[in-house]
Amino acid sequence: MRRFIGRHGRGVLGLIIAALVLVAAVAAPLLVAQDPLQSDFAVGLKPPGTPGHPLGTDQLGRDLLARVLYGARVAHFIGLCCVLLTAVVGGLAGLLAGYYEGWLGAVVMRVADVQLSFPFILLALTINAIVGLGLRNIIVSLSVAGWVVYARVVRGEVLSVKEREFVHAARALGLGRARLLLRHILPNVAPSIVIVGSLQFAQFIVAEAAISFLGFGVQPPTPAWGSMLSESRDYLYVAWWLAAFPGAALAVTALGINLVGDWLRDVLDPKFRV
Amino acid sequence: MTRFTTLLTALAVLFGLAASAPAQDRARAKEVVVAFAAEPRTLLPNTIVDWTTNSQIEHIYDRLVDRDPKTYKPMPMLATGWKIVNDTTWEFALRQGVKFHNGEPFNAQSVKATMDYIKDPANKTHYLPRWSQVKEIQIVNDYTVRFITEKPWPGLLDRISESTDFLPMPPKALKDQGPQALLAKPVGTGPFKFVQWVRDERLVLERNPDYWQGAPELNRVTFRYIPEFSARLSALLAGEIDIMKDVPPHAVEMVDRSGKGKVRATVSSRINYLALVNLKPGPLQDVRVRKAIGHSVNVDELIQQVLKGRASKMCGPLSPLNVDYTPGIECLKHDLSRAQALFKEAGVDPTKLQLTLDTPSGRYPLDKDISLAIAAQLQRVGIKTNVVVNEWGTHLDKIKNRTTGDMFYLGWGPALSAQNTIEQLFQASQTYSSYGGNKVIDAKIAQAVTIVDPKKRLEAWADLQRVVQDEAPWVFLWQQHDLYGVASWVEWNPRADEKVWMYEAKLAR
Numbered sequence: 001m002r003r004f005i006g007r008h009g010r011g012v013l014g015l016i017i018a019a020l021v022l023v024a025a026v027a028a029p030l031l032v033a034q035d036p037l038q039s040d041f042a043v044g045l046k047p048p049g050t051p052g053h054p055l056g057t058d059q060l061g062r063d064l065l066a067r068v069l070y071g072a073r074v075a076h077f078i079g080l081c082c083v084l085l086t087a088v089v090g091g092l093a094g095l096l097a098g099y100y101e102g103w104l105g106a107v108v109m110r111v112a113d114v115q116l117s118f119p120f121i122l123l124a125l126t127i128n129a130i131v132g133l134g135l136r137n138i139i140v141s142l143s144v145a146g147w148v149v150y151a152r153v154v155r156g157e158v159l160s161v162k163e164r165e166f167v168h169a170a171r172a173l174g175l176g177r178a179r180l181l182l183r184h185i186l187p188n189v190a191p192s193i194v195i196v197g198s199l200q201f202a203q204f205i206v207a208e209a210a211i212s213f214l215g216f217g218v219q220p221p222t223p224a225w226g227s228m229l230s231e232s233r234d235y236l237y238v239a240w241w242l243a244a245f246p247g248a249a250l251a252v253t254a255l256g257i258n259l260v261g262d263w264l265r266d267v268l269d270p271k272f273r274v
Numbered sequence: 275m276t277r278f279t280t281l282l283t284a285l286a287v288l289f290g291l292a293a294s295a296p297a298q299d300r301a302r303a304k305e306v307v308v309a310f311a312a313e314p315r316t317l318l319p320n321t322i323v324d325w326t327t328n329s330q331i332e333h334i335y336d337r338l339v340d341r342d343p344k345t346y347k348p349m350p351m352l353a354t355g356w357k358i359v360n361d362t363t364w365e366f367a368l369r370q371g372v373k374f375h376n377g378e379p380f381n382a383q384s385v386k387a388t389m390d391y392i393k394d395p396a397n398k399t400h401y402l403p404r405w406s407q408v409k410e411i412q413i414v415n416d417y418t419v420r421f422i423t424e425k426p427w428p429g430l431l432d433r434i435s436e437s438t439d440f441l442p443m444p445p446k447a448l449k450d451q452g453p454q455a456l457l458a459k460p461v462g463t464g465p466f467k468f469v470q471w472v473r474d475e476r477l478v479l480e481r482n483p484d485y486w487q488g489a490p491e492l493n494r495v496t497f498r499y500i501p502e503f504s505a506r507l508s509a510l511l512a513g514e515i516d517i518m519k520d521v522p523p524h525a526v527e528m529v530d531r532s533g534k535g536k537v538r539a540t541v542s543s544r545i546n547y548l549a550l551v552n553l554k555p556g557p558l559q560d561v562r563v564r565k566a567i568g569h570s571v572n573v574d575e576l577i578q579q580v581l582k583g584r585a586s587k588m589c590g591p592l593s594p595l596n597v598d599y600t601p602g603i604e605c606l607k608h609d610l611s612r613a614q615a616l617f618k619e620a621g622v623d624p625t626k627l628q629l630t631l632d633t634p635s636g637r638y639p640l641d642k643d644i645s646l647a648i649a650a651q652l653q654r655v656g657i658k659t660n661v662v663v664n665e666w667g668t669h670l671d672k673i674k675n676r677t678t679g680d681m682f683y684l685g686w687g688p689a690l691s692a693q694n695t696i697e698q699l700f701q702a703s704q705t706y707s708s709y710g711g712n713k714v715i716d717a718k719i720a721q722a723v724t725i726v727d728p729k730k731r732l733e734a735w736a737d738l739q740r741v742v743q744d745e746a747p748w749v750f751l752w753q754q755h756d757l758y759g760v761a762s763w764v765e766w767n768p769r770a771d772e773k774v775w776m777y778e779a780k781l782a783r
Contacts, residue, residue: 039650041579059643220661233504238524
């Protein structure tokens with residue numbers, strides 16, 4: 001048991017944090033009675049510990065605990081959607097590019113190379129400026145900016161897997177290409193997809209916060225950690241809690257998920273490097 | 275206050291102490307640092323309509339006619355007097371013995387050259403349409419000029435003194451070297467001379483010892499650019515700057531207690547309003563729906579709770595500071611049952627209404643917070659309001675291109691005359707209007723601007739204020755209060771017309 005904890009301590013810690021945050025996000029309506037949008041100007045900017053408002057209130061008298069918890073929902077929803085979208089699109093692109101090394105693979109990989117030469121957040125911001133504001137559009141822009149990582153990783157895996165003997169054997173038995181790709185190659189690259197996904201998940205959440213912080217992305221009054229942090233700047237001198245709690249929530253969430261990601265990488269594939 | 279806040283303040287003060295040496299040096303050298311949100315978009319006067327730009331230019335160039343800092347009535351500056359000669363002719367007597375910074379004398383040629391500059395389409399100035407009424411400038415003698423207008427224009431004096439609409443330029447330099455030379459090295463008659471403009475960083479001016487009103491007390495004025503007001507506030511508390519605009523209401527007490535400076539407040543002539551756009555299809559075409567929204571917004575609550583009392587409520591389109599203001603217009607009361615009745619009458623179910631509200635962020639005192647608070651108030655009658663926060667340039671473009679949502683938040687000022695507000699904002703043909711297409715209002719405005727008799731003119735504008743108010747084109751909000759943070763060693767008080775003029779700044783005794 002001690003050995004297990006020793007080897008997997010960080011993973012367990014990460015799992016606990018991630019699970020707690022996830023539960024908080026999913027069960028937000030059960031955990032707090034207040035509506036995160038319900039404002040009562042008369043009780044604005046109350047410090048933590050105020051009766052009925054354990055984390056205090058913001059400038060419009062909205063309950064900060066409710067906003068932080070519902071913010072977790074928004075963050076996880078965006079993170080999850082982006083990971084699923086990029087995993088499907090990027091994974092498929094990588095699968096095809098790896099299997100068909102000819103012009104198809106070349107085209108996909110050159111597109112990916114061009115995209116990788118731009119910083120991720122800059123690219124996401126640019127796409128966001130084109131498609132517009134809002135929850136749906138932030139998911140779209142993060143996904144468009146983020147699929148290449150999957151494509152690169154999966155293609156690399158496919159290139160080695162497809163030369164393995166069982167693939168040759170399957171092909172010799174006359175299996176169709178679709179079946180070969182999905183039943184024999186995909187399961188062998190799946191661990192990589194999971195690892196990339198878990199690491200990307202945290203990145204998406206942080207990127208979404210950054211973009212919302214800049215005023216793009218999720219629009220008020222929807223509670224999002226990034227825009228809450230941005231709004232808190234105007235009140236930093238009189239209400240520290242407005243910045244502290246959303247900031248801590250973001251940091252803890254990212255930490256938890258990253259610990260899980262690292263642990264998964266060690267367990268599933270010690271050689272793997274993103 | 276909590277311990278953390280105390281700690282934060284203590285840190286700020288500590289950093290302030292560390293950095294206070296330069297502030298003392300500045301006091302000794304009589305050099306004031308003013309922080310604005312943005313640098314000037316040009317240093318050419320009479321070119322771009324933008325408060326930030328012209329507030330800086332005004333230190334170098336003088337107005338022809340100023341406003342009295344107390345009564346806001348037109349007051350002689352480079353012009354010493356004026357009279358109406360006939361319906362289409364204004365005559366101005368000019369001050370003698372005034373010199374531009376390059377030694378050129380100020381005279382009638384300067385006034386004419388300035389109007390020629392504005393009228394030349396090649397210069398692309400924003401002021402061209404604002405002076406379209408003026409046909410020509412006649413030089414009577416060296417120190418007397420006449421403005422000849424197309425139609426009777428009694429509002430000319432308000433236009434010339436309202437803002438920075440006419441800042442005389444040096445005629446010889448303008449002719450010989452062209453506007454580009456004046457852009458690179460501005461030459462005016464003002465209290466300060468141009469020294470240096472480092473783009474995106476600072477503009478430095480020095481005292482004009484030969485200023486015609488007497489040399490300013492300050493030796494140097496430096497403008498610095500800090501877009502975020504929280505950063506401006508930190509800079510003030512750290513002693514890096516001496517004057518800043520827009521201290522947030524909730525931070526006033528903290529600045530006053532900091533020992534670094536004091537907040538100087540003034541009721542501004544700038545008005546803030548929520549436009550209910552009728553220039554695009556939607557439920558707000560119906561005056562009953564607009565009025566119902568007006569009844570749903572609780573203006574007093576916004577002033578008390580969000581702005582901490584730092585605003586003066588308005589009931590109609592003009593504030594009491596406006597020379598054409600008429601008293602006695604009744605406010606649309608906060609009355610939810612009246613609102614429901616009006617919604618019913620108009621056949622609109624407020625719980626099915628989805629509206630969009632465009633707001634800037636950081637341009638006016640707590641603009642975004644107000645917009646969010648209004649959305650929350652509308653939520654109480656069931657209206658779902660989607661708040662879109664825009665970057666300032668985008669916000670203006672949306673208004674100009676009529677691509678805002680159903681409502682938008684805006685400030686307007688300095689608003690000292692009716693023509694500059696009612697003519698500009700309630701006709702579909704105007705750049706920044708949100709409301710228009712009302713033939714009665716259009717006709718009344720066209721008539722009002724040409725009435726020469728002061729009493730009849732006032733009556734015409736009073737009538738228009740009532741008609742406009744009854745149309746509920748806006749949710750009428752308030753005059754904003756301008757809160758300036760001023761370092762302890764500087765004695766300076768803000769003005770309602772938003773002129774930030776360091777000639778009036780002195781060393782604190």
